[in-house]
Amino acid sequence: AQTVTQSQPEMSVQEAETVTLSCTYDTSESNYYLFWYKQPPSRQMILVIRQEAYKQQNATENRFSVNFQKAAKSFSLKISDSQLGDTAMYFCAFMRGGANSKLTFGKGITLSVRP
Amino acid sequence: DTEVTQTPKHLVMGMTNKKSLKCEQHMGHRAMYWYKQKAKKPPELMFVYSYEKLSINESVPSRFSPECPNSSLLNLHLHALQPEDSALYLCASRRAPRDTSNYGYTFGSGTRLTVV
Numbered sequence: 670a671q672t673v674t675q676s677q678p679e680m681s682v683q684e685a686e687t688v689t690l691s692c693t694y695d696t697s698e699s700n701y702y703l704f705w706y707k708q709p710p711s712r713q714m715i716l717v718i719r720q721e722a723y724k725q726q727n728a729t730e731n732r733f734s735v736n737f738q739k740a741a742k743s744f745s746l747k748i749s750d751s752q753l754g755d756t757a758m759y760f761c762a763f764m765r766g767g768a769n770s771k772l773t774f775g776k777g778i779t780l781s782v783r784p
Numbered sequence: 785d786t787e788v789t790q791t792p793k794h795l796v797m798g799m800t801n802k803k804s805l806k807c808e809q810h811m812g813h814r815a816m817y818w819y820k821q822k823a824k825k826p827p828e829l830m831f832v833y834s835y836e837k838l839s840i841n842e843s844v845p846s847r848f849s850p851e852c853p854n855s856s857l858l859n860l861h862l863h864a865l866q867p868e869d870s871a872l873y874l875c876a877s878r879r880a881p882r883d884t885s886n887y888g889y890t891f892g893s894g895t896r897l898t899v900v
Contacts, residue, residue, distance in 0.1 A: 704888050712872060714827070714891035760826055764888065769839055772889060774826035
């Protein structure tokens with residue numbers, strides 16, 4: 670079974686600064702994907718960034734980037750130039766490759782961006 | 785169309801009522817999911833439909849009854865719910881059960897259900 674751990678329940682960052690959200694996971698699978706989802710007060714779960722386990726290069730999407738350390742089973746999210754609209758709950762998630770695979774979520778972290 | 789649409793957005797129902805939640809997508813996705821989410825918690829998987837057939841039921845009580853009439857539509861029928869069933873119900877879809885891309889799931893905005 671897979672587990673995803675987000676140990677920080679809350680974080681706060683000043684607008685325009687950089688913040689890093691931590692995530693670790695545990696699995697015996699070799700083929701898997703990792704995701705960060707954002708859930709603002711509007712409730713919709715929005716995919717922020719994704720990483721394939723077989724890729725060594727860290728994924729980036731505009732202001733969002735990950736630090737994927739496969740050996741350490743760590744998958745942190747860095748948000749640069751934080752904006753007020755980044756205020757949301759962020760979930761780290763794991764999905765193994767193959768048929769009928771399920772998303773396993775971490776507990777989430779509430780990020781507040783201060784003006 | 786790259787959205788998953790859920791209706792209604794809000795629902796208040798009594799414990800003896802029967803109601804249904806609706807989820808629709810027109811992306812050609814063949815895997816669809818129902819999740820339950822309590823406040824400040826991660827979503828919990830309830831049901832998975834693959835090619836319109838129920839493939840996973842995560843031991844959900846029978847007062848929740850899913851239905852997938854066609855490849856674009858997913859319903860969740862509710863009957864004799866309890867106050868503790870109050871939650872945000874999220875629908876999600878994915879290209880296919882065997883999708884090997886890394887696109888993950890597309891989620892709807894959810895239905896906020898309150899059982900009184």
